[in-house]
Amino acid sequence: MPKFIHVAAAVICNENGDILIARRPATVDQGGLWEFPGGKLAPYETARQALARELNEEIGIQVTSASPLIAINHQYPEYNVLLDVWRVHSFDGEAYGREGQAVRWVKPEDLKKYSFPEANHSILKAISIPDYYVITGAAENEEEWLLKLTRALNAGAELVQMRVPSLDKNEFLSRAKKALALTSESGAKLILNSAADLLGQIDADGIHLSSERLSHYSQRPIPRDKLLSCACHNLAQLEQAIALQADLITLSPVQATDSHPGVEPMGWQRFKELIEQVPVPVYALGGMGREDIRKAKGLGGQGVAGIGAFWQQVSRSGK
Ligand SMILES: Nc1nc2c([nH]c(=O)n2[C@@H]2O[C@H](COP(=O)(O)OP(=O)(O)OP(=O)(O)O)[C@@H](O)[C@H]2O)c(=O)[nH]1
Ligand SMILES: [Mg+2]
Numbered sequence: 064m065p066k067f068i069h070v071a072a073a074v075i076c077n078e079n080g081d082i083l084i085a086r087r088p089a090t091v092d093q094g095g096l097w098e099f100p101g102g103k104l105a106p107y108e109t110a111r112q113a114l115a116r117e118l119n120e121e122i123g124i125q126v127t128s129a130s131p132l133i134a135i136n137h138q139y140p141e142y143n144v145l146l147d148v149w150r151v152h153s154f155d156g157e158a159y160g161r162e163g164q165a166v167r168w169v170k171p172e173d174l175k176k177y178s179f180p181e182a183n184h185s186i187l188k189a190i191s192i193p194d195y196y197v198i199t200g201a202a203e204n205e206e207e208w209l210l211k212l213t214r215a216l217n218a219g220a221e222l223v224q225m226r227v228p229s230l231d232k233n234e235f236l237s238r239a240k241k242a243l244a245l246t247s248e249s250g251a252k253l254i255l256n257s258a259a260d261l262l263g264q265i266d267a268d269g270i271h272l273s274s275e276r277l278s279h280y281s282q283r284p285i286p287r288d289k290l291l292s293c294a295c296h297n298l299a300q301l302e303q304a305i306a307l308q309a310d311l312i313t314l315s316p317v318q319a320t321d322s323h324p325g326v327e328p329m330g331w332q333r334f335k336e337l338i339e340q341v342p343v344p345v346y347a348l349g350g351m352g353r354e355d356i357r358k359a360k361g362l363g364g365q366g367v368a369g370i371g372a373f374w375q376q377v378s379r380s381g382k
Pocket of ligand 2: 100101102103121
């Protein structure tokens with residue numbers, strides 16, 4: 064049996080939104096690579112306790128507020144690691160390399176310039192996406208749909224799933240091009256709810272596979288630098304999404320929702336149990352509002368997804 068280690072690590076943000084990374088000494092395992100500060104749990108310690116101790120020992124700060132970000136199981140040749148990654152929202156003290164290691168505050172978009180251990184791939188993906196995932200909803204026609212999208216972007220949407228099941232492939236592609244112009248201009252990411260091969264015709268940020276489509280693929284259908292979003296409703300689909308190397312997942316229905324009347328919601332407790340071992344950011348979907356973001360994150364989710372508040376009814380005159 065390979066050795067197993069349980070590690071708590073921290074994504075620490077300062078008031079500018081920069082993130083702290085540290086360089087592992089050349090002489091240790093994974094030496095020379097950058098990492099998120101943290102370390103192994105001592106016996107009888109919870110991950111949260113280990114986080115507080117390690118951050119004090121390694122970078123001299125005292126954590127005052129943190130919530131789980133993602134848990135990653137990863138197999139290295141010599142050992143298996145469970146990385147319990149937390150987001151640290153506030154702390155006391157000034158961070159410095161207390162063990163002599165280099166530390167650096169980095170803009171989230173610059174993290175890709177640094178080399179991290181292999182297991183960190185999912186952490187970097189989780190940091191690059193927001194806590195609210197907007198799914199486009201109903202509109203009378205294309206003009207109104209684009210107006211609603213513009214409003215959602217103006218209201219701060221950063222990740223948008225284009226879902227318009229009524230359009231055929233050509234209509235969808237033509238509208239997606241207009242949507243991409245709008246999302247690119249506002250710095251948001253556009254994910255297309257369509258078959259994966261559409262990315263060959265438009266340079267959107269990723270593809271969302273419905274749970275039905277998800278079952279038809281046996282390997283990841285899009286390149287690694289694009290976002291693969293998957294819809295899941297149960298454990299088997301979560302496993303399938305992980306096998307396809309999904310970058311984000313929507314898990315639904317967490318609460319009762321008007322769009323799927325009569326479908327039994329799983330509830331928050333089941334949501335938590337299902338995502339505990341999922342090494343991919345998971346958004347709660349189904350009856351969600353912005354007020355649920357905190358709850359979802361507190362349970363280890365990435366945030367919430369929905370049509371909801373971002374896709375308000377607007378009249379054609381724009382009022
Ligand atoms: N802290 C941290 N560990 C990581 C990251 N990514 C990653 O794969 N790991 C793995 O988790 C292990 C954590 O070990 P560590 O060296 O930080 O443990 P530690 O602070 O308790 O050090 P010690 O063994 O000297 O007491 C590393 O060997 C590495 O394999 C990361 O971003 N941060
Ligand atoms: Mg450490």
